[in-house]
Amino acid sequence: MSEASEQTVVWRGADWRDTLERFGPLLALALLVLITSLFSHAFLKPENILNLLRENSFIGIVSLAMTFVIISGGIDLSVGALVAFVAVAGMWLMNTGIGASGIIASAELARQMHIQSTDDAFRIAVARVLSWMHVSGDERIGVLLGAAATLAVGTTAGWLNGLAIAKGRLAPFIATLATMAIFRSLAQTLADGGEVLSSSERYFDRLGQGGIGLFGLQIGAGVPLVLPYPVLIFAMMAVASWIVLDRTRYGRYVYALGCNERSAIYSAVNVDRVKVMTYTLSGAFCGVAGLLLASRLNSINSGNAGLLYELDAIAAVVIGGTRMQGGSGGIGGTIIGVLILGIISNMLTLMNVSPYLQGLIKGMIILAACLLQRSGKNNQR
């Protein structure tokens, strides 16, 4: 096709092409909902919709942060490993707090009998400190301590990512590839390579498993229909993210940085600060996602929790219309991207598709969704 004729086409169709670009992801979502509800009667049941939303709220929260990172022209590959690490660290501290007196007693006994204690020295020391601070034993305090640690570890880890990228002048891909390995390894070391089970019997799982009752509706006898807390938290964080990205100076700087870093510097934007803030935000969001996931499962597997979250989050962001190169995109698109990915895997289970073929179909729908909305843009590349 010659240059001239393409230009003509573009000019003539500019209006509806613009519309398609704007609403492409939404259109793809609507199409997917329509097709899925035709194929399976169970899809539109409120119970299924709420399950679907809850299952995807964890990756959704990570994707919100990934939107900031990608718009700023960066990438964060460490999110999946960080979700596992924060969850393991939080539960480790929670369990140590709840069981502190037992840990100290068994360490004491082991010392008297001259045998190796079942807990390592680090854990015994932490148990002693907690017990000295009088925060041991109480389950509620343990849960709060664990939750606070989860968020703190996530935020700190994200801040370190930001420092490595802004001050260390490392490419985001490389820096977060390295921290991905580090976070996963730390998670596995703390958990001895296996699962960490919650020792809170009554409180910890409420956040991830509970919810707000919906008009007293019931799924079955004695089983109420609830709006799960993770969905509620995801929704609130989405609104907050939209406000920050769209309505604050920091948000405008994120776009400016992704468009052209050099001109952002010339416009007196403190680029380093924006970068550090963006990766810190990513880490903090991973903290929330890790806390909710651990609470949802009442346990966390250090080896495979959050595995490939980075790819799903990037896919959700890109399906939602955000450019990989940065500078344009938004929260709304990402939410649609998360829903598209979530509906695909829900649909594949509902429709009894062979597990070996699911990846093929998922991949093709993602490709198609991206190509369809790309077709609306007239000056790509």
Add this chain to the structure above:
Amino acid sequence: MNHLNKLTGWKILGLGLILLGGCSKSDSGAAPPTAGGTRARIGVSIPSGDHGWTAGVVWWAQRAMALHPEIDWQFAAAENGQKQVADIETMMAKGLDGLVVLPTEVEPVTQACKAAHQRGIFIVNVDRGLTEPIADMHLEGDNKLFGRKSAQYVAEKMNHKGNLVILEGQINQVNSDRVEAAKAVFAQYADIHILADQEADWNREQGLKVMQGILATNPHIDAVWAQDDDTALGAIAAIKEAGRQKEMWVLGGAGMKQVVEMVMNRDPMVPADITYPPSMIAAGIHLAASALRDGRQAQLSQFMPRHLIQDVDLVTPENAEKFYFKDSVY
């Protein structure tokens, strides 16, 4: 360029949808009703085929479901606990009378099964046990016996003396039951020296990698207790690469087709195998189907045992034929 993109997009989407239509077993399909009028709906939730044994589980599950066309089956395979919980919830939303479950991770899956149990769904738990007594039936292999029987064979074949290597599996209850039972047997013989004890994740790549390291540091090895056939095949590859196949032999486990065949052909490196059949999922599926198809599970559960433990067998050249399934993937 734009036109090309758009056309390709639609084409791929179309192809995807056709595939989807072809692959799915529609949930609205008309089927012969049973005496009660409605068909029993049973969900099967298992780990995806991430190593040979679980691939065998997937294969046997599909075969067992095909034997019961009178049941409305739902089937899902999960790579981790989070996915499996989502699978079980999706199935429940669609509607379930029974659930056959082999957990990937025990703790989260127990939470999901508890919700199913509260709704009166009949639960058959296969292999790794749920942490709370909510299953109506639990069918598992005897992992302690697996460890004991295989270790006794190894000790006798070594004439109660020599250098032994232990390869462990994925770190979980199944692995520790096997390893502890085996080590208790080896501990009875003062002349059996355990040179190395390392994790090989029940897969071939890890078996190869770990064994390479062990071969490099240990000049004389008599036998390898590998616990899993994939790991055993990886270890054998490493031993052959090092040119030390005359020096030692390997005992795997689970009853993989290729390994049973090697036993049958009297391969000197593989004198025997020990079963831990992935077909146990098929037995669980059959139990669920027969309990639920006439809606008489209440009467059946009056006499059916709640906990069934499957024996493990030593496969030797003499009996190997009995354990060889030609069309199985495993």
